[in-house]
Ligand SMILES: Cc1ncc(C[n+]2csc(CCOP(=O)(O)OP(=O)(O)O)c2C)c(N)n1
Ligand SMILES: CC(=O)[C@@H](O)[C@H](O)COP(=O)(O)O
């Protein structure tokens with residue numbers, strides 16, 4: 001018998017799906033799932049979320065008319081099946097790599113990605129914006145038709161989602177919000193909303209007969225849902241893996257809906273791939289893996305991760321001080337606070353995807369006499385910035401900010417780069433800002449933050465493996481605003497903040513071969529600056545170069561300000577700052593991203609040689 005050609009091979013764009021019968025669409029979904037697993041096994045990346053929305057993706061593209069209709073995936077980490085169906089299948093194996101496809105939705109990548117994402121809970125606001133633009137006669141590439149936001153049960157815990165629903169329920173524009181409820185965030189979801197959503201489908205037989213399937217008119221016997229009270233028509237819950245139910249329902253919605261509709265779809269994260277179903281938290285994002293066993297190919301680590309060092313150091317401090325508590329915004333594993341939660345469950349708070357609330361909550365914990373460590377990735381702290389200013393800094397409350405994923409993070413790309421925290425924290429009056437140069441320094445900074453009660457304090461550290469230096473038994477409390485000279489040299493001083501120090505050391509070795517021995521210093525603090533050390537370095541060298549894994553406006557800018565105010569430039573000092581360039585750097589390995597930023601050892605060496613004007617000796 002001739003082997004059957006996969007139907008998926010006949011699909012390049014969503015319009016191709018319209019030729020198939022509903023049972024054939026179910027077959028396409030099965031093939032799409034296999035293709036998604038195959039892709040991620042080769043590239044690594046977000047697996048479970050995409051597998052959970054395979055049928056939903058097929059159904060949406062079969063019924064709606066993208067790119068005229070705008071399908072907006074919240075976060076975008078579940079969009080791999082969507083990418084496969086929207087002209088990108090041939091490039092899928094370049095996912096999350098340099099010059100390859102992004103792991104999230106991205107406007108510049110495809111007309112089928114009408115709104116980029118990667119941070120959560122923006123989709124309903126974006127959908128409403130498109131709906132209003134449409135009704136006001138706005139014009140955009142591809143046209144402007146229906147708008148569909150697909151948002152997860154994790155993402156709908158964030159305040160932004162409610163701000164958008166509040167607005168949408170008032171404006172009453174026709175738009176669709178698909179709530180993809182898999183009862184999982186990255187970790188199991190926590191919070192009252194989780195209980196509420198579960199209550200909406202508990203007792204329902206989702207696999208029930210088509211006659212019982214939800215429809216636009218069905219309503220709920222139990223009375224109004226929170227969504228109805230906000231002005232939406234609530235439809236559901238429906239089994240999001242059952243195309244026989246979903247396709248007719250979506251067609252009905254497309255045909256008849258008038259105002260905002262919330263469709264509650266119940267799915268399983270990791271659906272159809274046993275290892276991902278069994279451990280949806282581990283399969284949220286994976287390394288490359290063996291499809292038959294699910295075993296991930298993880299590189300052998302030579303040193304602990306910075307996150308692990310932070311987590312262990314915080315545990316040590318918390319053993320000694322019962323006022324220490326910890327706050328995470330839906331990232332217990334990513335921040336290492338899962339260990340804290342196990343050891344001190346009553347002192348650890350997962351506030352869900354709610355960075356704004358998390359920061360203000362921590363501020364009041366501090367006002368109430370506790371010592372909160374707010375562990376948030378640099379990129380996600382951006383969302384809580386007004387709270388950092390208004391609730392923490394202005395009130396001088398001693399919240400400790402553990403800023404993980406500082407600097408360039410690699411495969412997640414520009415949306416997840418921790419580029420701005422030095423600038424946005426160090427410009428706040430009274431904020432202490434530290435950056436760890438290695439894991440021992442990180443341990444000292446955790447101890448320093450634990451001991452510091454005079455106001456807010458932050459310390460930053462990058463994603464991934466640390467340097468491999470020996471760890472002290474206990475962290476040592478650092479003197480606030482004091483850096484350290486690591487190597488004494490002449491002519492050129494390299495003043496590093498954070499983990500570029502390793503690259504600076506490598507650059508110094510290369511320079512030594514050319515007869516140049518630079519002084520190397522570790523600033524430790526972006527704020528307050530070690531004025532004495534910096535002015536001394538400036539006085540004793542012809543050239544001073546600062547380095548930081550952050551955008552312009554951070555440490556280097558503060559140093560330049562100091563040097564200018566002290567009149568050091570008038571005395572002939574040549575000063576340069578090496579910062580991230582003024583562009584958003586796309587995904588690649590962290591090393592390759594720092595190459596783009598011109599901040600690796602070779603480029604530091606080149607900068608020194610350039611400043612010395614080809615006069616090395
Ligand atoms: C503002 C923000 N905080 C945290 C994250 C990290 N994050 C990415 S996906 C995710 C869980 C999302 O859960 P859900 O919306 O239910 O989607 P699922 O993965 O279950 O499909 C989290 C916490 C983020 N992307 N954005
Ligand atoms: C989509 C998202 O925001 C997270 O899943 C993120 O990719 C996690 O990053 P880490 O792998 O650095 O924890």
Ligand SMILES: [Mg+2]
Nearest residue numbers: 152153154184
């Ligand atoms: Mg979920």
